[in-house]
Amino acid sequence: MNTDEKKQLRKKILNERKKLSKEEVNTLSEKIISYLIKMEEFKNSKTIMTYLSFKEEVNTFKLIEKMMDLEKNVLTTYTDKNKNIIVPCKLKDLDESLDENPFGYLEPKEDLIEEVDPGQIDLIITPGLAFDKKGNRIGYGGGYYDKLLARAPQAIKIALSYDFQILSKVPSGKFDIPVDYIVTPTKIIVCEN
Secondary structure, eight states: OOHHHHHHHHHHHHHHHOOOOHHHHHHHHHHHHHTTSHHHHTTTTTTOEEEEEEESSSOOOOOOOOOHHHTTTEEEEEEEEETTTTEEEEEOOOSSSSOOOOOOOOOEEEGGOOOOOGGGGGGGEEEOOOOOOOEEESSSSSSSHHHHTOOOOOOOEEEEEGGBOOSSSSOOOTTTOOOOOEOSSEEEEEOOO
16 A cells, blocks of 8 residues: 555545544443453553543543553653654643643643653553554554554553444554554454564
8 A cells, every 4th residue: 555545544534533423432432441441451551651532533531530540650642743752751640731732632741741661661552543453553644653662562552443443454564563452342353463
């Protein structure tokens, strides 16, 4: 699949996702989270990194609240634009620690960033636009997560996804790192990677 085909696929999935109402996002997200928190991989993980959901992505804010209740070490992402990398950092709370960045999504406030070594992460909740059963994923095109996942080879990688984001085949390149599991509102997929 060439770059144009990937662009078309991203556009198609984004358009599909935009059709979801806020209520649908919340209902589907709750189903996904209920599956996730029952997984042994989740239960056994102490330090978990998650993205901060944006627009119609699977809502991770409820998950973060749940993880905090379960006394997990919750990490989230800060994008270092100068180095073009994602920096895992400790998330202390959802009210005081976050700011909206120029792209419109929430990130930790710069003066509160407490960086964490990727080697300390047990589980990474990984975003994406499209996935296949081998765990291949198409993200938003920056390669940020693949760079992070390469720096945390010990971490279990779990994607949260709506059912329509699961495709029969997703192209992968040599720098693409597949996820281990995909959790949807209807099932948990153990990836064949």
